Amino acid sequence: MKKLFYPAVFHKDEGGGFWVSFPDIPECLTEGDDMEKAYEMAVDALGLALTSRKEEGDVIPVPSAIDEIKNNDGILVIVEFDMMRHLKKHSAKAVKKTLTIPEWLNEEATSEGVNFSQVLQDALIRKLNMKS
Template sequence: MRDYRYLAELTDDPDGGVVVSFPDVPEAITSGADRHQALASAADALGLALRGYLAEDRDMPARAAEGTVMVSPHADDVLKLALIESLRRQSVTPDRFQDMSGLKDWEVAALFDPDAVNEVAALENALALLGQRIRIGVEAA
C-alpha cells in the first residue's frame, strides 16, 4: 500500500502566522494565519508539489522523515498520484488504456494529466482497471 503522507514542519513566521514546509518535499511550502489555516493550506501545497513531480516525469520523493504532524494531499490528489504512478509502473500508454477502458480520447487524456481534475469515481475506476483498489481511512488530525 502506498502512503502519500509526509512530515510537515510548522514554524512561527516573524511577520505573523505559521509557515509549513516539508523536509522530503522542499517544493511544498505554504503558510496560514494560524496553525489550523496553515495545515489546511499544507494539503493543497503538498498535492500541487507532488503533481509537479509527475508533470516533470520525476519519481515521487521518498518519505524519509516521520513525526507527529504528517500531512496528506487531498483525496482526489492522492488518487491521481496513485493512478499516474500505476500507469507508469505498468508502462500503460494512453492508447492501451483507451483500449482497456473504452473511454473517449479526452477522458483518457485527463486521467494521464497530473493537473487535470477528475471525479473520484473516475479515478477509482481507472485504478481498478490497473488492478488497484483504494482503501480509505479516517484518523484523528
C-alpha cells in the same frame, strides 16, 4: 499510490500565523494565518508539488522518518495527501481506449444495451481495488 504522509515543519511567523516547509520537498513552502489554515495550505502545497513531480516524470521522494528530521525551530507535523482523490477531482478527462472482444460477446452485449465504457470502468475499479 494512494495516501501519502510527509513530515512538515510549522514555523511560527513573527507577524503571526505559521509558515510551513517540507524537508523532503524543498520547493514546497506555504503559510497560513493560524495552525488550521496553515495545515490546509500545507495539504494543497504538498499536493501541487507531488502532482507536478509526477507529471514531469520526476522522482517522488520517500518520506523521511520522523526521528531523522533535524528540527530546531518549529513544530513537526505529518501532512496527509490523498493522491487518488486529487486525481479523481482534477483528472476527470475521458480517454479513448480501443479494445478487442469476441464478436459473439459484442453482439450479446449490444443487444442488451450494455454501456461498454461503464462496464470497463467498473471492472478496472474492482480489479485495482479502488473505490469509485
